[in-house]
Amino acid sequence: MRSRNTVFRLLVISFLFLTSCSSTPDIDNETMLDGDQIFDPSLYDPARYLVSVSIESPDEVQKNTPVVIAVHGYSASTFEWDEFREYSDANADILVSQVLLGGHGRTYEEFRNSTWKDWQEPIMEEYNALREKGYTNINFAGSSTACPLVLDLIKKGDIGDSGMKNIFLIDPIVIPSDKMLSLIGLLGPMIGYIETSNSALEDIHWYHFRPQETLNQLMDLISKVRKDLENGYRLPAGTHLKVYKSIKDSSADPVSAVLIYKGLKNRDGSAIDLEMLDSKLHVVTRLEARENVTQKDREIQKHVFDDMLMFLGQ
Template structure:
């Protein structure tokens, strides 16, 4: 999820405006622009680039990077650029199903659809013989990964080496998201405050149906954490959490820390980041980026790779 919502404000607007947004072809919502991974998946997915790895390639670590609600593979482009073609690991940038396409396709998608793209790449890589896979997430995809663990997805599969969650959302910073079930049908959609450049890589309009899906996912994961989530054997979990996140309340990290444990009963790792950004690892197209933001990004990218390679 890219930005916080104010459903109280949009409720008032929604009473006097059309329930269908005005979409232009310059927006990813319009169905004219598509995420580039749709055109050339081999440039984004290891399963497409190297479908039959050699024994040596199969041993090389793979990081599956998953973006957040309303976003696209763009959210991890800077990580790929930072890695700059280094040869000690592979990077797969997954496009969540329902994303990076038209508003209508986004509107009809469910959180299970979003999650299925992660599962498809993970299954394709394990079937191909890759032996060292880690999952990297931002925002909502962090909740999707936690749900995979809680639901037993990895019970009969090779376990991932790492789950690395950047600004995972369990509790939204804007608590009015909880009202989407009541207000959503009246609103139809909410509109993001973002520039024209961001409209090409993030949905400008968020259908109330998808906001309800987001709320349902977060409810499921909160309950899973209350019951307790145990990581698979030999799988580590680290949370990187911005201290002043406008979209994902920092208490999300607390809930994950309290509700998730390693297979040996040891606690997971949580690092609080001195940042006021949501998904602080994505800096391109932001209006204001500080030296601290750039240092945070570099430090996190470095730590992610360190954990994957160790």
């Protein structure tokens, strides 16, 4: 017992050492998404990002064209799916809706005050808007935290039978790799926020500071989804789901993929698709703005994109 208490104290000390001491971050408004000058471009020009807005009256061909609702992860923005849009524009006949999670892409304060249910809301808004306009081939591609958000929608029945043809989960987070996050409920009020090591370009598209309130929301979300998976449930009829998971991931523990594979089944009870990727990156589908990207990373990204487009073309 004494050794466990010692380890816990060391973890707490390490956590406090690696995080901020002030509850209010020093935000550079001109260079960080956290400020009040840089916002996600989808807020200015939604027609460039949302199919439901860009095509006012879809014709029959458009209604039957695959539409992918592409959703980013916690603290990120629509930028996370730019590369998939560019690749699909050049290699396939599909439509892509890049959805900005609620509370994201705006100021630090708006992010701090948002809940995971706020994050989830725009997914359903775009899904419902596409359904109302008559689109028949709706699909979903989510990275990291977008994955538990859509898994929760499936469990609740908000996405029903034949509601989505394909669902692609990229590095879903159900178990975080950073086990220190389990202490955020205890230490969060003391530390206020965690500072990241984003590159200068990433600071434009990702929050540099992560408020403890949002980290608590993240933990609440994945805890709920984990319990749902432990109880088990099935996909809607007519829906195919595939998980792509890096074998080494600093954000989402690979066990996350195992929990999804064991807890979520196809409607007929058969196993869902799962592919473990020989990658050390979290969300290999986004390479831009990263440092030290290798040719292997690019090959893996291309493989995942090609695989997704293959399923979308069926």
